[in-house]
Amino acid sequence: MPSQRDRQARVATYVVYAVQGLSFASLLIQVANLQAKHGLDEGTLTLLLLIVPVLAGVGSVAAGAFAARLGSKLLLRIAQPAVAVAVVLTGLAPNVPLLVPVLLLFGVAVGAVDAGMNMQGVAVERRYGVQVLNGFHCVWSVFSMAAALWASVAAGLPLPLVMAIPMVLAVAGSLYAGRDLCTKDEEKADSVAAPAGGKVPWRPIIPLCLAMAFLYVGDAAVSNFNTVFMKDVLGASASVIPLAYAAYQAATLAVRLGGDFAARRYGPAAIVRVGGAIATLGFLGVVLAPNQPLGIVAFALTGMGLAVVAPQSFSAAGKLDPAGTGVAIARVNLFNYVGFIVGAALVGGIAEAADMRVAFAAPLVLAAVIIALASGFQPKPAVVPHKIY
The missing domain is CATH 1.20.1250.20 (MFS general substrate transporter like domains)
Structure with a gap:
């Protein structure tokens, strides 16, 4: 049976997935409003949107190196609040030259969190000894929908406010979850050595x-x-x-x-x-x-x-x-x-x-x-x- 510590880590991981779903959707569903705010044509909008997945790939690779040395718990405690801050700054950015570096931050941070939260999910699954990862992704989907519903209800409010309010909950959730996530040692299975040469084969x-x-x-x-x-x-x-x-x-x-x-x-x-x-x-x-x-x-x-x-x-x-x-x-x-x-x-x-x-x-x-x-x-x-x- 899982221990009380394992249950704490599982709850914390649920919160991390919830925060990521809320944060990512809070920016994604405002793309049309951001386009109108900055007067972007389709070509410029497409280029700006490509910043996020490209930089997210960079963030994911960097997350692997970071977590291998220091664990995904510390990674998430840094990167997840950064995602929330980037969402708020996206709503506040007054022009495209200031919007671009914010999207750079969002892309790198969201890629790091995507990798880190799944590292935590796998660690919890390993400690439970049964499949639990679908449940975490389910929570992500639920909170993505919640972000969309909030945007619909708050459509008459100023855009920076609509984007900032959910991020207050996101930061609070991230700080709460950060205490109970699996540590670097807990992410490892008992009595398991690192792969030969410290490398995982492709x-x-x-x-x-x-x-x-x-x-x-x-x-x-x-x-x-x-x-x-x-x-x-x-x-x-x-x-x-x-x-x-x-x-x-x-x-x-x-x-x-x-x-x-x-x-x-x-x-x-x-x-x-x-x-x-x-x-x-x-x-x-x-x-x-x-x-x-x-x-x-x-x-x-x-x-x-x-x-x-x-x-x-x-x-x-x-x-x-x-x-x-x-x-x-x-x-x-x-x-x-x-x-x-x-x-x-x-x-x-x-x-x-x-x-x-x-x-x-x-x-x-x-x-x-x-x-x-x-x-x-x-x-x-x-x-x-x-x-x-």
Whole structure:
């Protein structure tokens, strides 16, 4: 049975995921308002938005090196408040020259937190001895939705205030969680030595990295282009257009609620394989959708299928790094941003050259490849640790 200390670390990790979901969404959902505030054209906006995933990749790699030396607890105590500060400064920035360095800070910090929180999630999962990572990602989704609801309710308030108020809660949550997160020593399994030479091998991690990238190609396709597809291809009205993304997020949340149970019962490789198949079916449905209701159902299926990939990628990466250095997790997390950047460019480019239906065939093919990569989600640990309980 888990100890009281393990339960404290689990609660603290839930809070970290909640704060990250709240913080990230608090900036993301204000993109249109920031564009209007600074008078940005589409090209300039796209360049500014690319700053975040590019710098987040840098932050993720740096997080791996930092956590290997000092642990992810200290990393999160520094980086997570920095994310909140960057969100507030984004709302306050009076012009583009001041907005750019704020986005640089946000990108590096959010990448570090993404890596660090999953290091903590894997550490808790290791100490519990059962799958718990889907539950953490579920909390992230819930608080992302909460940020969107707050923005809707507070739409009449000044933009800096709308963005700042949730960040008060974010900083408070981060400070609270920082006390009880797993320490560097607690992130390690008992009686496990570091890998030979202090290095984690790349080869067994590659299938996880590829699956993470392909997941986020699909996520970028849905996130960036679902509204365009519903409006221009299916002729949806303003009231119907948002239902596609709402269905995608609701399906993602629903699957993650039961994801840990499914992983424990059937194994991570099996649920990733099924998830890849469902996502492939969903993207096929998007390509072929003859009307709006079936289009919405198809977007929901993509969310249902893709939902399991990220938590299981991090869980499997943790098994490949039983010494708890965080290096494997940081590598996998990097491909989150690679996939998102490639997805936005790939789908957008195909849509411009051909049409939007053809563009969604790209994530369809990559979702199918996830099925073939599923066996990599049940790797043999680099070192077999002694059981803790």
